[in-house]
Amino acid sequence: MFLAELLDRTGLDVLDHLDRQVTVPVIDGLxxxxxxxxxxxxxxxxxxxxxxxxxxxxxxxxxxxxxxxxHTLVADRGTCRMTTWLKDPEQLAIAAFENTAPVWLIHPEHGATGIAPGAWFVRRQREPAAGFRKPALVAD
Incomplete structure (x- = not known):
């Protein structure tokens, strides 16, 4: 799917400098x-x-x-179920989802990525700690 098609289907948008004619990759993994x-x-x-x-x-x-x-998660109707009821010892998990068709994660600055069918969870990223400093969340 092209980024332009995905944006038309969802009503979401990305920044003008992103190429809307690029094919959005669907990745089966991290x-x-x-x-x-x-x-x-x-x-x-x-x-x-x-x-x-x-x-x-x-x-x-x-x-x-x-x-x-x-960061917005979108999918065709009936292809994805999700939850925010997660027990994560690091308290970084945001949501989990199971999908039977590609789902799309859209962000105005990053464009979009496709996530292959499967069972996934989304969490915040952390920067590694340096010295005695505690790990910090990655800022976007």
């Missing part, structure tokens, strides 16, 4: 987008609960620190 990372659900080690169908308009997972640049 992937990062700014301050988020998508990981196989099995790595969480616990089964989430209270799943619901991803709404047709998608779901905003997180916004940048200044309240801008949301």
């Amino acid at each position: 992937q990062a987008q700014g301050d988020l990372i998508v990981l196989p659900l099995a790595l969480l080690g616990r089964q989430p609960r209270d799943w619901w169908e991803l709404p047709a308009e998608g779901r905003e997972l997180v916004r940048g620190e200044a309240g801008n640049n949301p």
Whole structure:
């Protein structure tokens, strides 16, 4: 799918400098987008609960620190269920989802990435600690 087609289908937008004629890749594995990372659900080690169908308009997972640049998860109706009811010992997990067709993570500055069918969770990324400093969240 081309980025332009995905944006037309979802009503979302990206910054003008991004090429809308690029094919959005669908990746079957770990992937990062700014301050988020998508990981196989099995790595969480616990089964989430209270799943619901991803709404047709998608779901905003997180916004940048200044309240801008949301990361939005979108999918065709009936192909993705999700939950935010997660037990994550590091408290970085935001949502988990299971999809039977590609889902799309869209961000105004980064464009979009496709996530192959499977079971996944999304969490914040952390910068490695240096010296005695505590690890910090990656800022987008």
